[in-house]
Amino acid sequence: MSQAASGDTVKVHYTGKLTDGTTFDSSDGNEPLKFKIGDGQVIKGFDDGVLGMAVGESRTVTIPPDLGYGEQNEDLIMEVEKDRLPPDMEPEVGQRLQATQEDGRQVAFMLAEVKNKTVVLDANHPLAGKDLTFEISMVEIG
Numbered sequence: 018m019s020q021a022a023s024g025d026t027v028k029v030h031y032t033g034k035l036t037d038g039t040t041f042d043s044s045d046g047n048e049p050l051k052f053k054i055g056d057g058q059v060i061k062g063f064d065d066g067v068l069g070m071a072v073g074e075s076r077t078v079t080i081p082p083d084l085g086y087g088e089q090n091e092d093l094i095m096e097v098e099k100d101r102l103p104p105d106m107e108p109e110v111g112q113r114l115q116a117t118q119e120d121g122r123q124v125a126f127m128l129a130e131v132k133n134k135t136v137v138l139d140a141n142h143p144l145a146g147k148d149l150t151f152e153i154s155m156v157e158i159g
Contacts, residue, residue: 018071021158023055027067028157034150041144049156060085063151070155080149089146094129094139108136 021027028049033042044050052058054067062080070076082088102108112128130137 019158021054021067021070021155023068024053026051026053026159027070027155028159029067030154030156031063032152034152036148036150041149060149062149063153066151066153067155070153072155072158075152075154077150077152080151082146082148085147085149086142086144087146089141093141094137096132096135096137098135102136114138 028051030044030049031042032040032045034040050059054064060080062078062084065084066076066078066080099108102114108128108131110128110131114126114128116124116126118124124140126138126140127143128136129139
């Protein structure tokens, strides 16, 4: 029985959970995730987690931040005046915003805190700094 190796294209079903058991992503009810191992299409810990799996095998892998979405970067958290937000916006914690940098690149932010005259914006990936647990089932190795 063949086992998944670096360079193989695989299809897997998965469920991703946080340490508190909250599901943040799943292929349940969808097509399996298809990717090439080692190609950087998924986070490193997920890539590493499928190595050696055979079709029909399932496993649970826990991925620390350094093999997932990285640690929280305090430089990506900023406080700005509310008047810099769109005039018709009612700011609420958890809202997702996009801004265009001077070089034209788009940056996504989450509104992390609303204060009297300012808001705190966080450009970190929502899963940065978190341990992730994935239940993975190998569907196909091609």
